[in-house]
Amino acid sequence: MADIGWGNLTNSEGYGRLGDTKDDYKILTYDDAKVNYSTYMHGAHAMFYSTHDFTLWDLYNTRAAILMQMRFDGLLGFPGGLIDQGEEDVVSGLNRELEEEIGLDLTRFCIKDENHLVSFLHEKKNLVLHFYAKEVSMIEFREIELKSLSAPDFGSEVMGVIRPPLFTMGDGKRGLPAFLTNSFAGNAREELVYAIRHLKLLTDTDLQESLKEFEELMKSKNSSE
Ligand SMILES: O=c1[nH]cnc2c1ncn2[C@H]1C[C@H](O)[C@@H](COP(=O)(O)OP(=O)(O)O)O1
Numbered sequence: 728m729a730d731i732g733w734g735n736l737t738n739s740e741g742y743g744r745l746g747d748t749k750d751d752y753k754i755l756t757y758d759d760a761k762v763n764y765s766t767y768m769h770g771a772h773a774m775f776y777s778t779h780d781f782t783l784w785d786l787y788n789t790r791a792a793i794l795m796q797m798r799f800d801g802l803l804g805f806p807g808g809l810i811d812q813g814e815e816d817v818v819s820g821l822n823r824e825l826e827e828e829i830g831l832d833l834t835r836f837c838i839k840d841e842n843h844l845v846s847f848l849h850e851k852k853n854l855v856l857h858f859y860a861k862e863v864s865m866i867e868f869r870e871i872e873l874k875s876l877s878a879p880d881f882g883s884e885v886m887g888v889i890r891p892p893l894f895t896m897g898d899g900k901r902g903l904p905a906f907l908t909n910s911f912a913g914n915a916r917e918e919l920v921y922a923i924r925h926l927k928l929l930t931d932t933d934l935q936e937s938l939k940e941f942e943e944l945m946k947s948k949n950s951s952e
Pocket residue numbers: 739742743744770772803804805806807808809810854856912913914915916918
């Protein structure tokens with residue numbers, strides 16, 4: 728296939744290309760990221776979630792609804808993006824992206840510093856990624872999902888919102904372990920796992936078991952390619 732080049736996206740597209748591993752990302756404190764890495768490119772993504780107690784087919788407790796999205800590039804991620812030069816601060820840039828990507832009603836659901844969960848440094852890319860999580864009621868969650876269909880970026884940059892399954896099915900593989908074997912943008916997979924652990928959406932034992940099965944699935948996926 729002909730190499731069409733990256734055009735005016737040469738610089739910014741470098742951030743999103745495939746090939747990162749989780750070892751490329753190092754956790755930073757929020758203050759360290761803002762004070763000592765202010766000259767780096769910053770990106771920010773947000774997770775909206777609602778805990779609930781619904782049991783699917785009387786078998787699987789779904790525990791929480793989490794909003795993720797299928798992106799234009801076929802990768803899964805959270806809504807958000809790179810902070811533009813001149814934007815007041817990281818959360819202002821993030822809220823702009825949330826309005827564009829999921830049509831978020833900023834008068835009710837805007838992200839604030841207090842929603843910050845974790846930040847990561849990708850030293851080789853001079854990139855800092857911030858991650859925020861905001862809990863909403865199930866009614867509000869549904870409203871955010873539905874509104875995403877009329878967001879400016881729906882159908883172009885965002886192909887749709889999705890909810891990752893948090894349960895594991897009887898075979899030990901389908902559900903969360905199989906979901907984690909998808910391809911994710913940046914370190915979105917690690918952010919999801921971090922959020923599940925730190926917000927206690929699953930018990931440590933259940934999460935460990937899911938991660939063990941996920942590793943096994945990845946091994947068989949890689950060996951069959
Ligand atoms: O959900 C995500 N979690 C962590 N990193 C992510 C996520 N989505 C994308 N990324 C990475 C990929 C790039 O390195 C940067 C910025 O990507 P993107 O969100 O596509 O930014 P723009 O919309 O192009 O501003 O974050």
